[in-house]
Amino acid sequence: MNQINRVMTRQTLREKLIMTIDAVAGEEADSPMMSAIKQVAPIIMGYVPVGAAYGVLAHQAGLSMLNTVLMSILVYAGSAQLIAVGMFAAGMPPLSIIATTFVVNLRHLLMSASLAPNLKTWKKWELALFAYEVTDESFAVHSVRFARGDLNKTTCFGINGIAQASWILASWVGFVAGASIPDVEPLGIDYALPAMFIALLIMQTKNKMHVLVAGFSGLMAIILVQAGADQWSVILATVIGATFGVGVESWTKK
Amino acid sequence: MDQKVIFLTFLGMLAVTYIPRALPMLALASRTLPEPVVRWLSYVPVAVLSAMLFPALLLKDTSFNFQPDNYFLWAAIPAFILAWRTRSFFGTVALGMALVAGARYFFG
Numbered sequence: 292m293n294q295i296n297r298v299m300t301r302q303t304l305r306e307k308l309i310m311t312i313d314a315v316a317g318e319e320a321d322s323p324m325m326s327a328i329k330q331v332a333p334i335i336m337g338y339v340p341v342g343a344a345y346g347v348l349a350h351q352a353g354l355s356m357l358n359t360v361l362m363s364i365l366v367y368a369g370s371a372q373l374i375a376v377g378m379f380a381a382g383m384p385p386l387s388i389i390a391t392t393f394v395v396n397l398r399h400l401l402m403s404a405s406l407a408p409n410l411k412t413w414k415k416w417e418l419a420l421f422a423y424e425v426t427d428e429s430f431a432v433h434s435v436r437f438a439r440g441d442l443n444k445t446t447c448f449g450i451n452g453i454a455q456a457s458w459i460l461a462s463w464v465g466f467v468a469g470a471s472i473p474d475v476e477p478l479g480i481d482y483a484l485p486a487m488f489i490a491l492l493i494m495q496t497k498n499k500m501h502v503l504v505a506g507f508s509g510l511m512a513i514i515l516v517q518a519g520a521d522q523w524s525v526i527l528a529t530v531i532g533a534t535f536g537v538g539v540e541s542w543t544k545k
Numbered sequence: 546m547d548q549k550v551i552f553l554t555f556l557g558m559l560a561v562t563y564i565p566r567a568l569p570m571l572a573l574a575s576r577t578l579p580e581p582v583v584r585w586l587s588y589v590p591v592a593v594l595s596a597m598l599f600p601a602l603l604l605k606d607t608s609f610n611f612q613p614d615n616y617f618l619w620a621a622i623p624a625f626i627l628a629w630r631t632r633s634f635f636g637t638v639a640l641g642m643a644l645v646a647g648a649r650y651f652f653g
Contacts, residue, residue, distance in 0.1 A: 333638045355548045358555070365559045375558065379546055385554040393561035398593065404569035405589035411574060418574055422567035427597060434590040479646030485601055485617060486624050486641025492594040493628035493637075501591045508592035509599030516600045517607045525596045532592035537585050 327449030330436070334428045334450075335457040337484035338369070340475045342458045345372050346465020347472065352380035356466050363462040367455055368426065371395045391522075398526040402430040409437040417444070424451035428484060431491040438495065500536055508532025614652070620644035 321329065342363065349359040354376070362372055371392045378388045403425055410418060429451050436446070465472060475481065496502055508528045515524035578586070602618045603609055610618070624641040627633065 330634070333634075336638075336642075353546065354551060358548055358551050361552065362555055362558075365555050366562055368562055371558070371562065375554075379551060379554075382546065385550060385557065388554055389557035389561055392558040393565075396562045397565055399562070400565035400569055401589050401593060403566050404573055405586045405593075407570045407573035408578065408583060408586065410570065413574060415571060418570050419567055422570045423563060425566045425570075427593075431590075431594060438590075477646060477649055479642035479644070479649070482617065482620060482642050482645040483638055485598065485621070486638045487634075488594055488598045489621055489624045489641065490628045490634045490637035492591065492598060493625065494632060494634070495590045495594065501588075504588045505591045505595040509595035512596035512600050513603060516604060519607070521600075521607075524600065525593065528596035529589060529592040532596065533585050533588035536588035536592070537581060540584065 323443045323445035324449050326441075326443070327446045327453065330432050330446070331450045331453045333483045333487040334432065334454045336480050337428065337487065338454060338458045339461045340480055341369055341373075342461025343465035343468070343472050345369070345376065346462040346467075347469055348373065348376045348380075348465075349462070350466045350469060352376045354379065356463070359466045360459060360463050363455075363459045366392070367424065367458065368392070368396050368399075369458075394522050398427075398529065399425050399430070401526060401529050402427075402434075406430065406433060406437065409442060413444075421447060421451065424455050426454070428487070429454055431488060435491050435494045500540060503539065504532050504536040507535050616645045616648045620648070 345363070346359055349362070350356075354362075362375070366372060366375075374391060374395060375388050378391065403422055406425070410421070413421070432450060433447065436442075492505060496505060508531070511531050512524045512528035515521070515527055520527065602615075602621050605615070613619075620641050623644065624637050627640050628637040631637075
């Protein structure tokens with residue numbers, strides 16, 4: 292009797308486990324907002340420690356609390372904000388800070404262009420609002436969603452809004468808590484975004500041409516970083532990689 | 546630096562960040578693009594993701610790092626395999642983080 296009970300329990304447990312796995316994996320089955328929360332989770336894990344680090348550095352650089360939070364609201368671009376804080380601390384002129392921000396963030400131009408063909412039915416103001424929160428991470432998540440046909444607007448704005456809110460909040464916490472922020476490295480949280488990019492890159496890779504373009508662009512980015520062009524590496528490697536893809540495609544078709 | 550100057554600098558940063566984010570989307574979304582352009586754009590996601598990811602995994606500053614303590618690289622191999630076999634977004638992130646955390650715990 293006991294044995295039967297135990298077997299039963301084990302079976303129910305297994306069923307429950309499978310159901311949970313299905314629930315986590317089956318993002319389509321969720322409500323739009325629930326789907327957004329699930330997909331934004333790794334972004335939050337990545338943003339919170341980096342956003343807090345930005346807050347700490349902004350404080351040290353002499354930015355006011357209001358300005359620290361305002362940069363996260365108005366500019367909302369991780370690496371550019373960290374670079375800008377360093378430049379403020381070094382007393383660089385505003386124009387060179389703005390010029391550097393332009394170069395560092397120019398890669399979003401390509402991301403915006405590549406999302407555009409999926410948004411034919413959207414109103415202009417919706418596009419303008421959505422574009423405000425295009426980051427490396429939100430782009431990566433949306434491009435995979437769009438590729439599998441999930442164009443739900445609530446999910447789109449849910450992901451973007453929650454991601455930016457976590458970034459703003461983390462900046463503020465970093466400013467207030469200063470260096471007393473606990474080290475999150477033992478938890479591997481700094482690997483959340485690289486691991487997310489791995490998953491999203493694989494989900495985007497649907498044929499041999501994609502593998503070829505991915506390898507070529509990655510190699511190009513490495514060469515560009517090694518050549519000292521790290522601020523241009525992503526955008527140049529992407530342009531070269533996509534052009535290479537179209538080139539090889541039309542060459543092999545002939 | 547004066548907080549007002551810092552704030553005005555943000556407005557410049559906002560402009561140079563927002564325009565590249567918004568302009569292509571606003572200009573292209575309602576248009577039917579020529580076929581080669583669509584094909585080119587279809588390669589952008591894989592290209593841009595690899596361009597961000599590969600240097601982060603393989604380089605330390607500007608030189609290749611194949612040392613055993615490059616946990617980001619070694620954790621990426623099982624993460625790639627898991628992502629490829631299961632297409633699981635969550636599983637990949639969880640495995641990657643667990644491996645990096647575990648490696649730091651056991652090997653420092």
